[in-house]
Amino acid sequence: MLRGQKACVTGANSGIGLATAVAMGRAGADVVVNYVVGADEADKVVEQIEAFGVRAYAHEADVSDEQQVADMVARMVKEFGTIDIMVANAGLQRDSALTEMTLAEWQKVIDVNLTGQFLCAREAAKEFVRRGVVEEVSRSAGKIICMSSVHQIIPWSGHVNYASSKGGVGMLMQTLAQELAPHKIRVNAIGPGAIRTPINRDAWSTPQAEASLLQLIPYGRVGDPDDIANAVVAMASDLLDYVVGTTLYVDGGMTLFPGFATGG
Ligand code: NAP
Secondary structure (H helix, E strand, O other), X not given: OOXXXXXXXXXXXXXXXXXXXXXXXXXXXXXXXEXXXXXXXXXXXXXXXXXXXXXXEEEEOOOOOHHXXXXXXXXXXXXXXXXXXXXXXXXXXXXXXXXXXXHHHHHHHHHHHHHHHHHHHHHHHHHHHHHOOOOOOXXXXXXXXXXXXXXXXXXXXXXXXXXXXXXXXXXXXXXXHHHHHHHOEEEEEEEXXXXXXXXXXXXXXXXXXXXXHHOOOOOOOOEOHHHHHHXXXXXXXXXXXXXXXXEEEEOOOHHHOHHHHOXX
């Protein structure tokens, strides 16, 4: 589905990013596996991707660092010739009640989750605009896929930094989609619900925690990283070429406000 395309996945040595990088390789793309710490894990992801007969390499970069992101995309253009897909996935949580939250905790989450996506989108878009559409590769000049969250629209007490970053990602994505669509660049977001990864281990790692979480998920199961990876591949493919500026929630119905199924 993505044969001949060049994809960069940020935060690809863990969780959703890892599954997405592997799924991109399975779909035929050459892949840059970005990581910030954990080179060994990134190398293992590269091995998994290379087993599909495509090219991959690991690249260390902090997505909140302007120069490091510019260098990451510049290296990709040098080694792979160009970039077709940017998956701005890297993200983190620093949870705290508002009255306890430090400015550093607020700033770190905004820097990585929101500014990081801005920097990755900007550097990819420069190359997309320079190169334009190559018909044999894809109908579009490039795809930017922002990893958002159901917290793009669901407020989340005790996580104001995270929820604000994802709300910001929603508007970042829509504004970039509007600005870049005339260049035949598609910008969209994926909004995962509760997915079993290290970022939210406390929410699913005990039977009690999982039972409580399932009350928020009408479809009755916690998501797997592959649920998101498959959605990213579909979003990047020409099958969804007319999808521009949309957030695809992949959440087992979490955004259906399940509390209203019996209340309200
Ligand atoms: P995860 O397993 O913790 O993965 C997050 C990845 O981001 C890690 O590889 C992490 O690297 C990387 N990262 C953190 N700071 C970075 C930086 N400054 N530069 C580059 N990479 C950095 O969590 P995940 O669940 O897969 O999260 C992936 C994305 O999905 C995030 O944007 C998250 O907000 C979103 N999401 C997740 C869920 C869920 O339920 N899991 C739900 C909604 C949205 P290190 O481990 O080396 O720090």
